[in-house]
Amino acid sequence: MSVRYPTSSLQALLSQIGPVDQVGIDERVAKYGTRSIKKAAKLWGLRTAVTMVDLTTLEGKDTPGKVASLCQKALRPADDASIPPTAAVCVYPSMVRHAKKHVGGTSVKVASVATAFPSGQAPLSTRLAEVRAAVADGADEIDMVINRGAFLAGEFAEVQDEIAAVVEACGRATLKVILEVSELESYDNIRAASFLAMQVIRPGDFIKTSTGKTSLNATLGNNQVMLEAIRDHYLATGVAIGMKPAGGIRTAKQALTFLIAVKETLGDAWLNNTRYRFGASSLLNDLLRQLEKERTGAYQAPYSFSESAESY
Amino acid sequence: MPTSSAAAKKASRPAARATGRPAPELIFGDLWEFDPAPETADPKLKPRYDLFINGKFVAPKSGKYFDSINPATERKLAEIALAGPAEVDAACKAAKTAFEKVWGPMPGRERAKYLFRIARLLQDRAREFAVAETLDGGKPIKESRDFDVPMAAAHFFYHAGWADKLDYVAPGRRVAPLGVVAQVIPWNFPLLMLAWKIAPALAMGNTVVLKPAETTSITCLKLAEILQDADLPPGVVNFVTGAGEVGAALVNHPIPAKVAFTGSTEVGKVIMRALAGSDKKMTMELGGKAANIIFDDAPLDQAVEGIVNGIFFNQGHVCCAGSRLLVQESVADRVLAKLKTRIRTLRVGDPLDKNTDIGAINSREQLDKITTLVAAGVKEGAELFQSSCKLPAKGFYFRPTVFSGVSMSHRIAREEIFGPVLSILTFRTLEEAVEKANNTCYGLSAGVWTDKGSRILKMSTELKAGVVWANTYNKFDPVSPFGGYKESGFGREGGRQGLLDYCQLA
Amino acid sequence: MTRLPITKTPKVYVGGAFIRSESARVYPLHDASGAFYANIPQCTRKDLRNAVEAAAKAGPGWARRTAYNRGQILYRLGEMLEARASELAAALQLGGATPAAAAREVAAAVDRLVYYAGWTDKYESLLGSVNPVAAPYFNFTVTEPMGVVGIIAPDECPLLALITLIAPAITSGNTVVALASSKQPYPAILLGEMLATSDLPGGVVNLLTGFRKELVPTFATHAHLRALIAVADPEERKTLALGAADSVKRVRLIKAEVATDWFADAAQSLQAIRDTLEFKTTWHPVGT
Structure with a gap:
């Protein structure tokens, strides 16, 4: 569990965990998109996706009022009471206590980004203090960013040590480690960073693609690389790590395709919100829109379920 | 403490056993079973x-x-x-x-x-x-x-x-x-x-x-x-x-x-x-009996994808099918384990269903031929693994099949089966891989999987085959000459x- | 008293050595006037088998030579022929060629070698290709020599035709087992000596003399011969094609009954090199 990679070249790390071929991954995930999900399977997939949403607002203009309405949306996504609540709301640390007021005691968790989100460019002590503060305010889950600068400089031990320090600061809160895949660029790097994180986090913690604050966020490709890393780690150690793609997943169709990737890579045990989440905001309304379409058979107008997360 | 992941894995396995924990397994069950999704376009057939x-x-x-x-x-x-x-x-x-x-x-x-x-x-x-x-x-x-x-x-x-x-x-x-x-x-x-x-x-x-x-x-x-x-x-x-x-x-x-x-x-x-x-x-x-060669430094998950695409594409009814898998000994167990996991997620059934990965065998005659050769493989002592998927009651179907422990003298390693049947052999060195790959009367295609560029070009030069797929398999294009x-x-x-x-x- | 000259015992050039037939058989060669000239090895199917083995052994090394090196060696072979042009011309006159015709044939044979010497490092860039597939792959087609090529030469132009058939095959790295003209084998006997001094590795070109009837069926069926280039009559063509089917051999059969102008520019070409090439296409992903 506490194995640490020494400071070493990426090549040395890859020789241990194996490389990834980009074109091969891209072809693999293209096949998920050809799966055709109908009827009961579609309903199951849409409802399951709803329960996996970390309903997110991460704006400079966030207010307690905005967070309150987000929480209401998370608890009761639609008029239809049979629609389950989302997994969590995801907010900045300063909003944790406001969120906790609304969802505390329910199944909906409060997740908070921390560690100088999204850049992570603050002293470690500051980042750890932010984590402790969010947990103290009632955060059930902490979404941290890794030190990409250290990773790209080959300082793998530093990356791992920092993650380990955040694990400690989390206490009982679940940790989600954001790799910020767009800054790592290659699938090899994403696989390597996944392993660095998984080596020091706990069963039930997550690895997560992105902050949602860069140009490229979750894709089926980087999702697949991380799912395969989780699978390899699980089969080697028995430690089950969760996965959270974040940013860029806006449609129900996309979400179903991501879930197909989970079904065919990690299997049934990952098809629930203790092991798979979507970091998203506008996705939720599209899921609801499609559920309503399945229920009524009619395509929905935009004013029924806004396409803008702003209106939650 | 500098420890390699291989050492870590070795250390973790006995520990898992010692605590009586079962080996971790993935569950590919029916939690999310797909409904039939038949393609409904009219084929406009004449009687x-x-x-x-x-x-x-x-x-x-x-x-x-x-x-x-x-x-x-x-x-x-x-x-x-x-x-x-x-x-x-x-x-x-x-x-x-x-x-x-x-x-x-x-x-x-x-x-x-x-x-x-x-x-x-x-x-x-x-x-x-x-x-x-x-x-x-x-x-x-x-x-x-x-x-x-x-x-x-x-x-x-x-x-x-x-x-x-x-x-x-x-x-x-x-x-x-x-x-x-x-x-x-x-x-x-x-x-x-x-x-x-x-x-x-x-x-x-x-x-x-x-x-x-x-x-x-x-x-x-x-x-x-x-x-x-x-x-x-x-x-x-x-x-x-x-x-x-x-x-x-x-x-x-x-x-x-x-x-x-x-x-x-x-x-x-x-x-x-x-x-x-x-x-x-x-x-x-x-015909062909192509070798698909996996070196130990290959991107293994993509290689497994390539193995699957190489032998199960079109039910294995492909002259250039990668029907002989040559795996470097040091990764043979891992590749076989990954392959079995992957095969468990393949969907065999109604060819018209959009989610079907492997359809029907083309004819009764071909099904009989595949069945006969698979029986020969079992008889000659190769170890059989078949997907446990459900097959339709009617029609010509054959489970995705993998033989391990195959040697070059086995019929299943020499004869073209033209079905979803893979034979796995191992090798230790590049030279041995080339020798085994070329030791056939056929020479249509071959696959090579390695992360090392110069080795790809070396293999491509040594393999006596008209098409060499490096870190991919079964790719075709009108601009790309094909033949044996x-x-x-x-x-x-x-x-x-x-x-x-x-x-x-x- | 005039000195009695000693005569040379004709031997064939196989595997880089000068040998007699394993059968110890010979057949007499007469000059244009009908006088006995020498005994020519009457090679058998076993000699052919041995020659194929020698060619197969030499093959990988020859194919691995750089194109530049193969070009220099072919040119060197031309030099050897040029240096012994009069001897070769005399050999051609044994079969009745006029001195002028013999000299012309030798000159053409030398020029043919020079022509192919210049091709060794160029044909690939014209025959191979990079293919723009509609997917993220780098896809290229290169040529490779087929391996051991069997060649059956005609009786006319016994030097020029033989060289015209052999040269394009070895240009690309094939190795050759060639049956020389039965009627006029002596130029091939001499050619062996020039091959031996030309830097061409032993076994790359193996020359047999003997009777077509005896050897054609073995050329046809020997599975290790991957290609056959033969000037043959209808019956021989059928035999060769039937035998070739057993091992899916590549054949290019030139009709013996139709006159070929071995001197013509058309007798030498890039396409003749292509006749003993395989095409190999490689796919490789372009990604990170």
């Missing part, structure tokens, strides 16, 4: 198909028809005319007249436009053709829809562009068409093989008499409708249908100047013998090199 000779559908003089069945349901789809010697003769004569009077003299730029038209009309009706192909041959709709039909159209489109640029085909030489070309194609890619065959022949200015396989004639005869819609001059392309004796009559007919055959090595040799002493040119695209070494045949299809096999040098 009966006649021969296509001189631009018209004509009934055989004998009045004989044979049934084409759906291998997924064993139900009859349509009746196909059985050509007799008289019809073969008529087709060859029509082709000869068309060559001399119309197609041969036609400027290349005009021939090009006909081929472009055919490509476009096929694209228009792509889904209809895909469904027909799947019904007739048993291949999954996702393959006929995403591969066979678009690739067939691409072949017409690519070769169309050559028709007025033939001066660039053979440096320093002028090329001229051969005349009438006789073409005989197999049942594994009925429409695609047809396109591979007729597009370059027509681009070069030849005319064609083609015989599709008797179990898969429908898309060929549907294409005849497109040829009519495209106003292709009568006789430029003729289709005669039936079994081996029709093919024999065609290749032995005095008119064709060339015979192009795709099929088994056995039948290829029969044709070569039959044509010995004649002046007919030939190209032969025959040794007893996998001669001549190439696709690319500039393929065109050369349809011309004479003036």
Whole structure:
């Protein structure tokens, strides 16, 4: 569990965990998109996706009022009471206590980004203090960013040590480690960073693609690389790590395709919100829109379920 | 504490056992079972198909028809005319007249436009053709829809562009068409093989008499409708249908100047013998027993994907299927474990279902052959693994099958099975891999998986095969020449090199 | 008293050595006037088998030579012929060629070698290709020599035709087992000596003399011969094609009954090199 990679070249790390071929991954995930999900399977997939949403607002203009309405949306996504609540709301640390007021005691968790989100460019002590503060305010889950600068400089031990320090600061809160895949660029790097994180986090913690604050966020490709890393780690150690793609997943169709990737890579045990989440905001309304379409058979107008997360 | 992950894994396994924890396993169950998702486009089949000779559908003089069945349901789809010697003769004569009077003299730029038209009309009706192909041959709709039909159209489109640029085909030489070309194609890619065959022949200015396989004639005869819609001059392309004796009559007919055959090595040799002493040119695209070679530094998950694509694509009915997996010993266990996991997620069943990965075996006869060879593998002591997936009650199906512990002397390592059956052998060094890969009478294709670029080029140089897929498998493109070494045949299809096999040098 | 000259015992050049037939058989060669000239090895199917083995052994090394090196060696072979041009011309006159015709044939043979010497490092760039596939792959087609090529030469132009058939095959790295003209084998006997001094590795070109009837069936069926280039009559063509079918051999059969102008520019070409090449296409992903 506490194995640490020494400071070493990426090549040395890859020789241990194996490389990834980009074109091969891209072809693999293209096949998920050809799966055709109908009827009961579609309903199951849409409802399951709803329960996996970390309903997110991460704006400079966030207010307690905005967070309150987000929480209401998370608890009761639609008029239809049979629609389950989302997994969590995801907010900045300063909003944790406001969120906790609304969802505390329910199944909906409060997740908070921390560690100088999204850049992570603050002293470690500051980042750890932010984590402790969010947990103290009632955060059930902490979404941290890794030190990409250290990773790209080959300082793998530093990356791992920092993650380990955040694990400690989390206490009982679940940790989600954001790799910020767009800054790592290659699938090899994403696989390597996944392993660095998984080596020091706990069963039930997550690895997560992105902050949602860069140009490229979750894709089926980087999702697949991380799912395969989780699978390899699980089969080697028995430690089950969760996965959270974040940013860029806006449609129900996309979400179903991501879930197909989970079904065919990690299997049934990952098809629930203790092991798979979507970091998203506008996705939720599209899921609801499609559920309503399945229920009524009619395509929905935009004013029924806004396409803008702003209106939650 | 510097510890390698390998050491960490070694350390963690005994610990897991010591605590009595079961080995971690993935569950691929029915928590999220997909509902049937059948493709519903109308294949627009006719109850009966006649021969296509001189631009018209004509009934055989004998009045004989044979049934084409759906291998997924064993139900009859349509009746196909059985050509007799008289019809073969008529087709060859029509082709000869068309060559001399119309197609041969036609400027290349005009021939090009006909081929472009055919490509476009096929694209228009792509889904209809895909469904027909799947019904007739048993291949999954996702393959006929995403591969066979678009690739067939691409072949017409690519070769169309050559028709007025033939001066660039053979440096320093002028090329001229051969005349009438006789073409005989197999049942594994009925429409695609047809396109591979007729597009370059027509681009070069030849005319064609083609015989599709008797179990898969429908898309060929549907294409005849497109040829009519495209106003292709009568006789430029003729289709005669039936079994081996029709093919024999065609290749032995005095008119064709060339015979192009795709099929088994056995039948290829029969044709070569039959044509010995004649002046007919030939190209032969025959069998294979390709090695797919995995080195220990390969991207293993993508390699597993490539193994799956290599042997289960089109139920393994692929002449270039990666049917012999050569894995470096140090990663053999890991690759086999990953492969088994992957195979558990393959969906075998109704070819028309959009989620089907592996469809129906093309015919009862082929199913019997696969069954026999698999039994031989078990008898010879190889270790059998089969997917536990459910198979439909009716129709011809075979589970994805993997044999490990196979040695080069086993029948399953030497004979072309032409089904979803993989034989796994191991190797220790590059030299051993090359030796095992080349130790076969075939030489159609090979796969190499390694992260090291220079090793790829070394392997590509050493492997005696016409196509080498490095870190991929079973990829095709009209621009990419395809064809074999040794007893996998001669001549190439696709690319500039393929065109050369349809011309004479003036 | 005039000195009695010693005569040379004709031997064939196989595997880099000068040998007699394993059968110890010979057949007499007469000059144009009908006088006995020498005894020529009557090679058998076993000699052919041995020659194929020698060619197969030499094959990988020859194919691995750089194109530049193969070009220099072919040119060197031309130098050897040029240096012994009068001897070769005399050999051709044995078969009745006029001195002028013999000299012309030798000159053409030398020029043919020079022609192919210049091709060794160029044909690939014209025959191979990079193919723009519609997917993220780098796809290229290169040529490779077929391996051991069997060559059956005609009786006319016994030097020029033989060289015209051999040279394009070895240009690309094939190795060759060639049957020389039965009627006029002596130029091939001399050619062996020039091959031996030309830097061409032993076994790359193996020359047999003997009777076509005896050897054609073995050329046809020997599975290790991957290609056959033969000037043959209709019956021989059928035999060769039938035998070739057993191992799916590549054949290019030139009609013996149709006159070939071995001197013509058309007798040498890039396409002749292509006749003994395989095409190999490699796919590789372009990614990170």
